[in-house]
Each structure stands twice: as C-alpha cells, then as structure tokens.
Amino acid sequence: MDWMPVAIFVAFVGAVLGMSFYFARKAKSAAGYYAAGGNIHWSVNGIAFAGDYLSAASFLGICGMIATAGYDGFLYSIGYLAGWIVALFVVAEPMKRLGKYTFTDALDSKFNSKGIQLAAAISTLVVSVFYLIPQMVGAGVLVTPLLGLPHAVGVMMVGGIVIVIVSTAGMTSTTYVQFIKGGLLVVFSTIIVVALLVRGLNTQPDQGGDVPFYKYATLAATEQNGALALEDASWQIAGTKDVSGVTLVKAVKDGKASWFKKSAKDGHISLYECQFESVGADGATLVNGAPASADNKLRQVGNLEAIDGKKGAEATTGSIGPFDFLAKIGSPDTVVKTWKALKFEAEGQKFTVYAPSFTTGNKVLKPGQKFKVEGTPLEKLDFISLMLALFLGTAALPHILIRYYTVSTPAAARKSTIVAIAAIGFFYVLTLFMGLGAMSSSVVNPADNNMSAPLLAKSFGTVLFAIISAIAFATVLGTVSGLIVAASGAVAHDLMDRFMGLHMPDRRKVAAGKIAAVVVGIVAIVLGILFHGVNVTFLVGLAFAVAASANLPAILMMLFWKRTTAKGIVASILVGISLSIGIILFSPDMFELYGMARSDAPIPFANPGLFSIPASFLTLVVVSLMTQKGGNAGSNPDGHVG
Amino acid sequence: MFHEPAAKQGHDPATEYKTRLGLWMFLFYGLIYAGFVAINLLWPSAMESIVALGLNLAVIYGFGLIVFALILAIIYNQACMKEEKRLEGTSGKEG
Structure with a gap:
C-alpha cells in the first residue's frame, strides 16, 4: 500500500473531526444544535449550501454517469442546478420567515396541526433516508481503492464518523465542514479539469504513463x-x-x-x-x-x-482549450x-x-444513451418525469431547507442561495469535463462507474488522487451529517416535542436529537451496504422524486393558495410519499436490483415524478376544498391564520 | 409554542413585491427549462446541430441554463434590494 495518500486522507478526516469537536462546545442549546444559532454569515452559508448539495451524487455519480452514458449524465447537472431557481424565487425567504428548526415548522406555521407535524416529520425521515443511501454507497466506493478496504467497511467508517460528528456538534460543525469541503471540492475539481486540458486527448491513454494501454483483440x-x-x-x-x-x-x-x-x-x-x-x-x-x-x-x-x-x-x-475539448469529443x-x-x-x-x-x-454529446428520448412514448414520459423531479426536488429537500434557519434574516437566506447557485453552477460545468475526461482516459471501472472522477485524478498522480478522495469522503461526511441533523430534528423536535407534546427542555431536546442521529446513522449504514454497486446519482434522482412529490406541493400551496387546509396538506404529503415510493419499488430498475427480470416489473418506468407530483397537488386541492368548513384554512402568504 | 421563527423578524413591506417577482421569474425560467426538455423529445436531432464554437445545441443549451440561472438570480437580488431600500426609506420618512 502507498502510505502517502493514506496519510493525506487520514489527516483530512482527522481535521474534520477536530473541527467538529471544537464547535461542539458552542452547540449546547437547541437553536445551536439544529440551526447553528441562526447567526451564520450568508456568504459562508452559501458555500455550505454548495457543500451540502454537491454530495456523492454530484461528484461521484454524475461524473460516473457521464463517463459511461455521455450527455445523459450531464442532464442531472442541469436539472439539479435548475432546481435552485425554485429554491431562490419561491421558497428561500418564506421558509426563513415561517420556520424555526425544521421545514415542518414552516409548513405548520399557519395551522398548528398534529397531522401536519406527523406527516411532515415522516416525510423528512423518508426523504433523508432515501438520500442517505447513495451517500453511504459512495463512501464504500471511495474507501476500497484508497485504503484497500471492502465496501462494507467504508460504509461503516462513514456511518461511525458521522454519528460522532452529529452527536457532538450538530448544525454548527456541519456548516463549517460543508463550507470548507464545498470550497475545496470546487477548487480541486478545477485543478483536475485544467490538468485534463493540458494533457489533451489521444486514442491510447496510458494514465500518465502509469498503466500501459491495453489493446483488445x-x-x-x-x-x-x-x-x-x-x-x-x-x-x-x-x-x-x-x-x-x-x-x-x-x-x-x-x-x-x-x-x-x-x-x-x-x-x-x-x-x-x-x-x-x-x-x-x-x-x-x-x-x-x-x-x-x-x-x-x-x-x-x-x-x-x-x-x-x-x-x-x-x-x-x-494541450487543448475547453471548447475545443468538447468539440473534438462531440x-x-x-x-x-x-x-x-x-x-x-x-x-x-x-x-x-x-x-x-x-x-x-x-x-x-446529446441525450439518448441512457434516457431514450427517441424511444417509445413510455420512455419519453420517463425522461419528462426525471427532468420534472430534478427541477422541483431541490426546494423540497429537508437538509437543504434547514440551512435557511442558520442565517439571520430572509434577505440573508436569499443572498446565500445566490452564492450557492454560483458555486454549484460552476461545479456542474466542470462535471461535463471530468466525466468526458474519464470516458476518454481509460480510468473507468467497468463494474462500478462511481469512482470515475477520483480515478481520473489518479491518472495525474497519487497526491491529487488522495486529496480528491479525502474531499469526496468529506463530501459524504458533510452531506450525511446534514441529512442526519434533518432526520434527528424531525424525530426530536417535530415528533417528540411537538406531535407527542412532550415539551422537552433544551438539553433533553438536544439529547433526543443525538439519540435519533445514532439510530438513523445505523439504518443508513445497513442500506449503504445493501445498495452496493448502484450508480449514486440514479439513487439521488429517486430521492429528489420522493421529495418533490411529498413536500413541494404542500410548501407551494401553503404559501400561495389561501384555501389550503391542514387536512389537504397531510393528504398531499401522504399521497406523494406512497405513490412515489410505490412506483420506484415496482419499477424495472428496482426489479433488476432484486435480481429479477426488468420485464417482470408491473410499472414500466423508473421515475415517478410525472405522476406522483401532480397527484399530490390534486389531492391537496380536492381535500382542502372538501374540508373548508373545518375552519383551518390559511389566509395569506405571511402565515397568519385567518 | 416551539415553531415560531428562530430569529424575530420585523415586518418586511417588500414581501409582496418579492413574492410576485419571484413567481414571474420562476415561471420564465421554467418555460426555458421546459423548452430544453421539449426539444429533446420533439426534435432530438436538433440537439446535434453545431451552434457556436464547434459546440452543439445540447451543450450550449445545457451550459446556457446554468449560466442563465445565475444571471436571473443576480437580477432578482438587485431588484429585491432596490425595493427593500426604497420601502425602508419610505417607512423611515413616514415614521
């Protein structure tokens, strides 16, 4: 084993843990644990948004998918970034105005409804767990080539470290870990792309002379x-x-x-x-x-x-310019x-x-390798469904929404979203170069494309590989931390404190959150081991569909439709969750995972958004209209009950 | 109650303006995004056509959606800040 990359990796992870313990001392109150005290600067929060969002799915999954399916992987970059427009224009400021620690707070601000508290908490838990799976899979994938450890050990390492981070410091440490990691990810991805362009293209890539090009018969x-x-x-x-x-x-x-x-x-x-x-x-x-x-x-x-x-x-x-690089490949x-x-x-x-x-x-360099845009009507619907879920999913992700509570004002929430769009947008442009670079550099593992970007870095030397792997590992750590904070908030704040009416003092509320974090972490470890080998951005795409179906209709209608009722919101969340997950579980992609024939799947498409999102909207409208006499309809976007 | 905003917010007179502007800009961007999806489905071969700098429509449109999101975001922020400042001045004079 080459010890130098291992040393870099261990030092990086050690620094992350050290920072976590340092900030732990500042997170004694519930506001400190769940919302970093609401006093993070908007510019720091913006980059932390990028850190939260540029998860294993973006760095590992998108680059891996571009490396094997070309432009179709880049569709995820486009959709993920476009989703921030919904977050900025529609969700950012109202979320900040209406909520305290969790998105359930904002959703329930007009109603004080037990049903909303329960349904939104369940939704937060389900979406968080769905999103956790690909992060844990990514962790296992990273550790195997770097440390020579099996996939399951990598997943358990991440789970263990994150449980330590979250159960010590909560949102403050998560924010600063995300800030540093988000910044480093963008900087070192830029370095990879520059190195790629300087090296240029050839038909017999040999990984910088390290691995002779194999000529297949x-x-x-x-x-x-x-x-x-x-x-x-x-x-x-x-x-x-x-x-x-x-x-x-x-x-x-x-x-x-x-x-x-x-x-x-x-x-x-x-x-x-x-x-x-x-x-x-x-x-x-x-x-x-x-x-x-x-x-x-x-x-x-x-x-x-x-x-x-x-x-x-x-x-x-x-050496070749960026436009020439794309023109040559295309x-x-x-x-x-x-x-x-x-x-x-x-x-x-x-x-x-x-x-x-x-x-x-x-x-x-056009859609069609994975998503059959020229295929059957069903395949076309599947493509529309994916693009819709990516567009609408971002603004409904619990770990993104809770970041709006870490800044002081709605204007700061807005500005931090713009910083996030700039950093994330730039990174997503880089993914096309990194993915195509991997595709043309003989660095793709044919059995698992998730490591394509780190292995591309390895073709420029083990130091860059170690740094990139450490950043990617920290990416997973940070995103998993954010998700577990969101999930633990749903359990301790939404379910125990509010739904069950335990009204715990601050210290017990934080303790309950930490216990919830440990349990959710263990669930994530088990699922991460079970889903080994599946492309992580594909899995995140499904999490987006569940989030967009379960949460977004409720958020938008609560903000913009005065006749929305608590029962309408509850029904919409439950229909969104059950329909989206139901379609996913019976889809051809999942049947392949179960080891069965794709043709045996009763539902012929993989992406549920096109059906589950409108169904969720429709349910909210119908149930709200049916329950107007209950007297719990909202009255205006500022959250005052009429 | 445990679900009030973490930090106490004063009344923001620009809320209505920002909400309306945000909705319109969201719809505008959504339309351009839908155009990208529609071209892929209805005229997939158009995505291969070279538009500029040797790049095809798929790449130009894809990069364009990313860059345009940032441009719209900056315009939105400037407009919001201007309105916040104007109304702040108005309420200051009234007060």
Missing part, C-alpha cells in the same frame, strides 16, 4: 448456415450466448477461454474482445479466466477509438468506446461480461 469471422468460423485459426469457437439482444461468443486460444461481442456491419462480422467475471458454485471468482486477486482485477476502460476522424499518433491533440468523426455489463448463467457459473460499444461523438 478484434477477430474477423464469417457465418455459413448459422455457424461462425474465425479467420484466425489459432482461435476456436466454444459457444455463443444471446443476452439482452447482444450475441456473445466464447472463443478459446491455447486452452484459455475469452468472451467476444459479435457485431455485423456491411456484410462483415467482427468479434470484439470483452472482459468478464465468473462466480462458481463454491463462490470462487475468476476475472478474465484467472482467479481474482489484487494483481488480477478488471482493467479500467473507456477511450476514444478515433478523434475527429484521426487514429493513432496523429490523433493526439496535445465530432461525428470521433468514436467513443464504452462498456456495458451483461449478466447470465452458464456451465453452473454466474457470468458478468463487460462488452464494448462504439458510439460516434455526436451521439455521445
């Missing part, structure tokens, strides 16, 4: 009467397998078997070498036919086969090689074959 074949024959007589065909519309061919040379992907074009048949893993009945894992070990792992992948029509040495660009004469996993069982073994695909640059 391509075999020419002919087909007669349905039987394949290879032109190279040193290879013999040992079988074929059709998986998800792809024909895989098993071929043997000198007694060693390999899998190839069959491709027919212009009457010529080519077989492209794949990578593969197989797990036998005894649990033994083989990688590319040999036992898995530290020296025999899947090779990192992703490269350009041609750049603007050129191949080999003449394709090398040298050229119709550029060919990008990406990899897709295909799973099947054969010969008593479970196989995962990673097969190459060749896509022209103009197709990579």
Whole structure:
C-alpha cells in the first residue's frame, strides 16, 4: 500500500473531526444544535449550501454517469442546478420567515396541526433516508481503492464518523465542514479539469504513463448456415450466448477461454474482445479466466477509438482549450468506446461480461444513451418525469431547507442561495469535463462507474488522487451529517416535542436529537451496504422524486393558495410519499436490483415524478376544498391564520 | 409554542413585491427549462446541430441554463434590494 495518500486522507478526516469537536462546545442549546444559532454569515452559508448539495451524487455519480452514458449524465447537472431557481424565487425567504428548526415548522406555521407535524416529520425521515443511501454507497466506493478496504467497511467508517460528528456538534460543525469541503471540492475539481486540458486527448491513454494501454483483440469471422468460423485459426469457437439482444461468443486460444461481442456491419462480422467475471458454485471468482486477486482485477476502460476522424499518433491533440475539448469529443468523426455489463448463467457459473460499444461523438454529446428520448412514448414520459423531479426536488429537500434557519434574516437566506447557485453552477460545468475526461482516459471501472472522477485524478498522480478522495469522503461526511441533523430534528423536535407534546427542555431536546442521529446513522449504514454497486446519482434522482412529490406541493400551496387546509396538506404529503415510493419499488430498475427480470416489473418506468407530483397537488386541492368548513384554512402568504 | 421563527423578524413591506417577482421569474425560467426538455423529445436531432464554437445545441443549451440561472438570480437580488431600500426609506420618512 502507498502510505502517502493514506496519510493525506487520514489527516483530512482527522481535521474534520477536530473541527467538529471544537464547535461542539458552542452547540449546547437547541437553536445551536439544529440551526447553528441562526447567526451564520450568508456568504459562508452559501458555500455550505454548495457543500451540502454537491454530495456523492454530484461528484461521484454524475461524473460516473457521464463517463459511461455521455450527455445523459450531464442532464442531472442541469436539472439539479435548475432546481435552485425554485429554491431562490419561491421558497428561500418564506421558509426563513415561517420556520424555526425544521421545514415542518414552516409548513405548520399557519395551522398548528398534529397531522401536519406527523406527516411532515415522516416525510423528512423518508426523504433523508432515501438520500442517505447513495451517500453511504459512495463512501464504500471511495474507501476500497484508497485504503484497500471492502465496501462494507467504508460504509461503516462513514456511518461511525458521522454519528460522532452529529452527536457532538450538530448544525454548527456541519456548516463549517460543508463550507470548507464545498470550497475545496470546487477548487480541486478545477485543478483536475485544467490538468485534463493540458494533457489533451489521444486514442491510447496510458494514465500518465502509469498503466500501459491495453489493446483488445478484434477477430474477423464469417457465418455459413448459422455457424461462425474465425479467420484466425489459432482461435476456436466454444459457444455463443444471446443476452439482452447482444450475441456473445466464447472463443478459446491455447486452452484459455475469452468472451467476444459479435457485431455485423456491411456484410462483415467482427468479434470484439470483452472482459468478464465468473462466480462458481463454491463462490470462487475468476476475472478474465484467472482467479481474482489484487494483481488480477478488471482493467479500467473507456477511450476514444478515433478523434475527429484521426487514429493513432496523429490523433493526439496535445494541450487543448475547453471548447475545443468538447468539440473534438462531440465530432461525428470521433468514436467513443464504452462498456456495458451483461449478466447470465452458464456451465453452473454466474457470468458478468463487460462488452464494448462504439458510439460516434455526436451521439455521445446529446441525450439518448441512457434516457431514450427517441424511444417509445413510455420512455419519453420517463425522461419528462426525471427532468420534472430534478427541477422541483431541490426546494423540497429537508437538509437543504434547514440551512435557511442558520442565517439571520430572509434577505440573508436569499443572498446565500445566490452564492450557492454560483458555486454549484460552476461545479456542474466542470462535471461535463471530468466525466468526458474519464470516458476518454481509460480510468473507468467497468463494474462500478462511481469512482470515475477520483480515478481520473489518479491518472495525474497519487497526491491529487488522495486529496480528491479525502474531499469526496468529506463530501459524504458533510452531506450525511446534514441529512442526519434533518432526520434527528424531525424525530426530536417535530415528533417528540411537538406531535407527542412532550415539551422537552433544551438539553433533553438536544439529547433526543443525538439519540435519533445514532439510530438513523445505523439504518443508513445497513442500506449503504445493501445498495452496493448502484450508480449514486440514479439513487439521488429517486430521492429528489420522493421529495418533490411529498413536500413541494404542500410548501407551494401553503404559501400561495389561501384555501389550503391542514387536512389537504397531510393528504398531499401522504399521497406523494406512497405513490412515489410505490412506483420506484415496482419499477424495472428496482426489479433488476432484486435480481429479477426488468420485464417482470408491473410499472414500466423508473421515475415517478410525472405522476406522483401532480397527484399530490390534486389531492391537496380536492381535500382542502372538501374540508373548508373545518375552519383551518390559511389566509395569506405571511402565515397568519385567518 | 416551539415553531415560531428562530430569529424575530420585523415586518418586511417588500414581501409582496418579492413574492410576485419571484413567481414571474420562476415561471420564465421554467418555460426555458421546459423548452430544453421539449426539444429533446420533439426534435432530438436538433440537439446535434453545431451552434457556436464547434459546440452543439445540447451543450450550449445545457451550459446556457446554468449560466442563465445565475444571471436571473443576480437580477432578482438587485431588484429585491432596490425595493427593500426604497420601502425602508419610505417607512423611515413616514415614521
């Protein structure tokens, strides 16, 4: 193990913990624990917003998705940033005016309703846990290459450290951790992008000379009467397998078997070498036919086969400007090689074959690789649904909403949101470069694309890799801390203090929050281990859909529709949560996670927002109109009961 | 009660102006965002067309949505501050 990166990593995490203990001394009151005393400067809060928001999903997940699906990953960047417009123009100042510690406070400010307190607290817990899963998955992913530890250990490390942070200091330490981490993330991502542009593009990337470029074999074949024959007589065909519309061919040379992907074009048949893993009945894992070990792992992948029509040495660009970089990759004469996993069982073994695909640059730099915008009507609806949830989800995330209580005035809430938009927007522009950089630099792990950005950093040296990994780890720590503060606030403040009417003194309220933080942390650890290997930004996209469905209709209607009633809000939250989660659980993506066929899923799309958000709005309107005589309708946006 | 604002807020006479302006700007941006989604669904091939600096419409529109959000945010803040200052002056004279 290289100890220098480990030392940098440990020092960074140690500094975060030290800061946490320092601020712990300042958080004795409930206002200090849940809202940092309401006296954080707006500029600090703005960068802390960025720290909160640029979670594992943004840095790890988006870059990973761009590295494998091109522009479709960048759609998340666009949607996540656009969501801040809703937060700024509609939610920021009213939230600050109406609430105290949690978003439930603001929602309930006109009604003082037990139903709202319960429903909003449940919603906060559910959304927080949904959002926690990808953060914990990201933590496990980070620790494996850096410290050589298994995924589960990484998840438990993050869980343990965060529980210590949150149960000691609460929102004050979370804010300063997020401020420093958010700033460092933007600065070091900029450094990666500059290094990438200075290095330029080539068709045989070797990670700065550290890892020789591996040339995969391509075999020419002919087909007669349905039987394949290879032109190279040193290879013999040992079988074929059709998986998800792809024909895989098993071929043997000198007694060693390999899998190839069959491709027919212009009457010529080519077989492209794949990578593969197989797990036998005894649990033994083989990688590319040999036992898995530290020296025999899947090779990192992703490269350009041609750049603007050129191949080999003449394709090398040298240092390149940012617009030129995008133009070269997006050229119709550029060919990008990406990899897709295909799973099947054969010969008593479970196989995962990673097969190459060749896509022209103009197709990579437009939507369509993951989200089928040119597909069936259902696939188009799924795309609309995703973009709607991303747009409306931000302003409904509990850990973002509670940050409005850490500043002193509504104007400060507004200004901190603008600082956040500037920092987050700049970072999201960088994600396109980092993702495409990983895609073209042979740094993508074909089994798990979440580490693409840190591994791109590694191709510029282990110091940058260690710093970036430490920042990414702190990213996870900070976001998880914020989520757990939000969840513990829902339990201690909304449920115990208000809904159950315990009216605890400050010290007990803080103690209850800390116990809740420990429990939520343990739940997050378990879920983080269970969801290993799933793209983290995909999971966050689902959390956005749940938040947008459960919380946003209630917030908007409470602010802008005078006939909104408490019962309408409760019904809207419950319908939003149950419908969005129901659709997610029965979607093809989740069925794949359960180990079942996608086609068995009763609901044919993955993103619930297009259905659950309008349903939640409609429920609120109908129930509110039905319950007008209850006398609990709000009267104006300032929160006075009429 | 435990759910009143953490910091006591004075009456903000600019609230109505800011709320109305915010809603209009939200709708304006929402329309441009919807345009991006619509082009992807209705004329997906248009996203490939080169617009400027060798970049296609997908990249220009995507970057544009990010930059435009910041521009609108700054305009909104300036307008809010101006109105807050104006009404503060008015109430000061009245008071």
